[in-house]
Amino acid sequence: MDVSVLVVVAVLGAGMGLADTVVGRREASRGERLLAAAAWGPGMIAGLLSLTAFASLVVGLGAAGRPTLLASVAAAAIGAAVLHRVRPAHGPPAPRPGTGGHWTTAAGWLVLAAVTLGVGWSFLRWLALRPLGSWDGMGIWTYRALQWFRAGDAFPGVLRLLVESKPGYPLLLPGLVAAELTLWGRETTVIPVATGGLFVVGAAAATALAVSRRAPAALAPAAAALLLSTPMVWQSAFAQGADLALASLAVVAALGLADLVDRGRSGAPAPAWLVGLVLGLMVWTKDEGAILATLLAGTAVVVSRVARRPLGPSGWLGIGAGAAPGIVATAVLKTSWTTGGEVGRYLVPELWSRLADPSRWQTVASAFAARLVPGSGEALWGATVVLLVGLAAVALARRPAPAAAVAAALFGLPVVLALAADAAIYLITPDPLEWHLRTSLDRLGLQLLPLAIVAVMVALGDEDQDRAAAPAPSGVR
Amino acid sequence: MSRRPPVAMVAATLLACLVNTVIAVGLTRRLDGPQPSALEDRYGDLRPRLAGVARVAYVSDARWRFLEARYALVPTVLDPRFVEIDETARTIAGFRVEAMAEAAVDGPALVVLFDFDRRARLDALLLELEDAARRRGLVLRVAFTDGRVTLLEIGG
Numbered sequence: 001m002d003v004s005v006l007v008v009v010a011v012l013g014a015g016m017g018l019a020d021t022v023v024g025r026r027e028a029s030r031g032e033r034l035l036a037a038a039a040w041g042p043g044m045i046a047g048l049l050s051l052t053a054f055a056s057l058v059v060g061l062g063a064a065g066r067p068t069l070l071a072s073v074a075a076a077a078i079g080a081a082v083l084h085r086v087r088p089a090h091g092p093p094a095p096r097p098g099t100g101g102h103w104t105t106a107a108g109w110l111v112l113a114a115v116t117l118g119v120g121w122s123f124l125r126w127l128a129l130r131p132l133g134s135w136d137g138m139g140i141w142t143y144r145a146l147q148w149f150r151a152g153d154a155f156p157g158v159l160r161l162l163v164e165s166k167p168g169y170p171l172l173l174p175g176l177v178a179a180e181l182t183l184w185g186r187e188t189t190v191i192p193v194a195t196g197g198l199f200v201v202g203a204a205a206a207t208a209l210a211v212s213r214r215a216p217a218a219l220a221p222a223a224a225a226l227l228l229s230t231p232m233v234w235q236s237a238f239a240q241g242a243d244l245a246l247a248s249l250a251v252v253a254a255l256g257l258a259d260l261v262d263r264g265r266s267g268a269p270a271p272a273w274l275v276g277l278v279l280g281l282m283v284w285t286k287d288e289g290a291i292l293a294t295l296l297a298g299t300a301v302v303v304s305r306v307a308r309r310p311l312g313p314s315g316w317l318g319i320g321a322g323a324a325p326g327i328v329a330t331a332v333l334k335t336s337w338t339t340g341g342e343v344g345r346y347l348v349p350e351l352w353s354r355l356a357d358p359s360r361w362q363t364v365a366s367a368f369a370a371r372l373v374p375g376s377g378e379a380l381w382g383a384t385v386v387l388l389v390g391l392a393a394v395a396l397a398r399r400p401a402p403a404a405a406v407a408a409a410l411f412g413l414p415v416v417l418a419l420a421a422d423a424a425i426y427l428i429t430p431d432p433l434e435w436h437l438r439t440s441l442d443r444l445g446l447q448l449l450p451l452a453i454v455a456v457m458v459a460l461g462d463e464d465q466d467r468a469a470a471p472a473p474s475g476v477r
Numbered sequence: 478m479s480r481r482p483p484v485a486m487v488a489a490t491l492l493a494c495l496v497n498t499v500i501a502v503g504l505t506r507r508l509d510g511p512q513p514s515a516l517e518d519r520y521g522d523l524r525p526r527l528a529g530v531a532r533v534a535y536v537s538d539a540r541w542r543f544l545e546a547r548y549a550l551v552p553t554v555l556d557p558r559f560v561e562i563d564e565t566a567r568t569i570a571g572f573r574v575e576a577m578a579e580a581a582v583d584g585p586a587l588v589v590l591f592d593f594d595r596r597a598r599l600d601a602l603l604l605e606l607e608d609a610a611r612r613r614g615l616v617l618r619v620a621f622t623d624g625r626v627t628l629l630e631i632g633g
Contacts, residue, residue, distance in 0.1 A: 111491050
């Protein structure tokens with residue numbers, strides 16, 4: 001058995017998943033299919049390639065070669081094309097979302113185009129002023145890659161990079177990209193730029209896709225523009241540390257869960273195993289992804305029961321089976337190949353004294369509040385947080401219709417719970433608290449931002465259809 | 478069925494985009510070039526110490542030190558090699574440290590050990606480096622140390 005088999009299986013799986021999700025929606029327009037591909041593709045393909053490379057090393061198959069990778073991609077493309085031709089349409093057609101107002105749609109697209117140009121300009125400026133980057137993710141990737149390349153074993157070295165890097169960042173697509181870029185001699189700059197660009201597209205597309213399917217389509221470009229215009233994105237997208245990758249995976253997973261819970265409205269939901277696969281990739285992508293994936297799945301359990309739309313054993317079995325590869329790989333990575341998780345550093349007797357320290361509570365509360373209050377020195381979140389908090393308050397006051405409330409809860413509750421979990425982690429962190437907050441709070445927010453945008457848009461923008469929608473059947477295929 | 482978003486909501490969102498963009502453009506315009514090395518603040522200018530050294534290995538137990546070292550070392554030497562030591566004693570004692578020590582001793586003429594907050598980590602790494610050098614018939618000499626940063630010369 002060669003490693004190429006594993007790579008083929010993983011990439012083919014991704015191709016099949018995309019085909020099932022994107023192409024399987026025969027009723028979807030070409031634009032929506034492209035949007036779905038852009039939303040599902042970056043995080044999923046990158047995660048699966050990373051996962052497969054790691055698996056190949058764990059089972060002693062060594063590293064894959066470039067021909068293997070190219071053959072795998074070709075196989076995935078062929079598989080997707082075959083599925084596209086033979087797979088019949090499945091499930092009842094989704095309710096047509098309508099277009100909303102033409103003027104609002106046009107204004108949204110205009111603003112999105114302008115903001116996208118702005119983000120592109122920010123990439124150029126970062127590139128010109130700090131070609132070697134500014135943050136750990138970029139620094140590590142760049143220098144590790146250089147180190148391996150100069151050692152003369154570019155492609156195997158890249159796969160070693162995948163598994164021997166910072167344990168929190170197993171999703172190292174840049175390494176795979178870098179292997180090709182050695183021929184260009186520009187690996188120090190192009191790797192992070194390409195990665196940042198890829199995941200910016202993924203996060204924006206996932207946000208727009210979720211909004212277009214769960215709220216008036218006219219809101220989709222405005223939602224993507226809101227994400228991309230947030231100053232934090234401009235500051236961090238260039239040297240992407242997998243935060244946007246995790247954000248896009250989270251939105252796709254939440255959308256999949258929402259479709260499964262509320263199957264009658266979505267027509268042809270993604271298969272449960274595919275949703276589970278995305279949750280597993282969240283665990284694999286970053287440590288924070290494990291928390292967020294748990295919260296997404298837990299919220300789905302609670303919401304499906306409260307809304308009396310249980311997924312059923314087969315649905316959860318499928319989700320569990322799909323999540324298994326990412327969870328198992330992460331467990332193996334943490335226990336055998338790297339320095340292990342962070343949990344042991346937190347669960348020490350000093351934990352209680354830290355929890356009882358009122359000054360730590362005050363510091364954490366101030367840091368969170370600074371992201372809410374304009375002019376308090378945290379300009380990185382601009383008007384986004386203020387807008388979302390205000391719109392969420394309006395949504396709660398108007399009491400959204402039941403279907404909208406179910407969907408909004410699936411996207412929004414994990415955000416609230418994740419913020420609470422993060423606050424608790426800060427309270428007991430063994431690291432210097434100010435440093436920990438300064439270096440991670442904004443990135444955590446970036447991971448949650450698309451979910452928050454979708455939750456608010458869904459809660460406020462879905463009333464007409466809620467009133468017209470038929471009761472959703474329970475169960476899952 | 479028609480689904481129209483509340484106009485006020487769209488307007489508020491687009492207005493927020495505008496405010497965001499103004500802030501983001503301002504922040505991006507204020508970006509400047511490479512920052513002075515924080516290492517220089519703490520340890521003084523290391524470049525004279527590194528003058529004439531063809532290659533340097535940089536070893537630290539803190540990821541973010543790479544970024545500081547970059548500006549201090551890259552302009553000075555032709556082929557900096559950066560070796561990161563992970564943060565737990567388990568790894569310090571494990572195979573990865575040995576591999577890293579081998580890599581550090583193999584190429585560079587100078588090894589720079591930075592910012593080991595825990596003395597045990599530094600001692601463990603020094604032992605590994607000495608072993609690696611001894612196997613090659615080389616000798617390690619401490620050229621400079623102030624307790625946190627250590628420069629090691631590798632000679633025949």
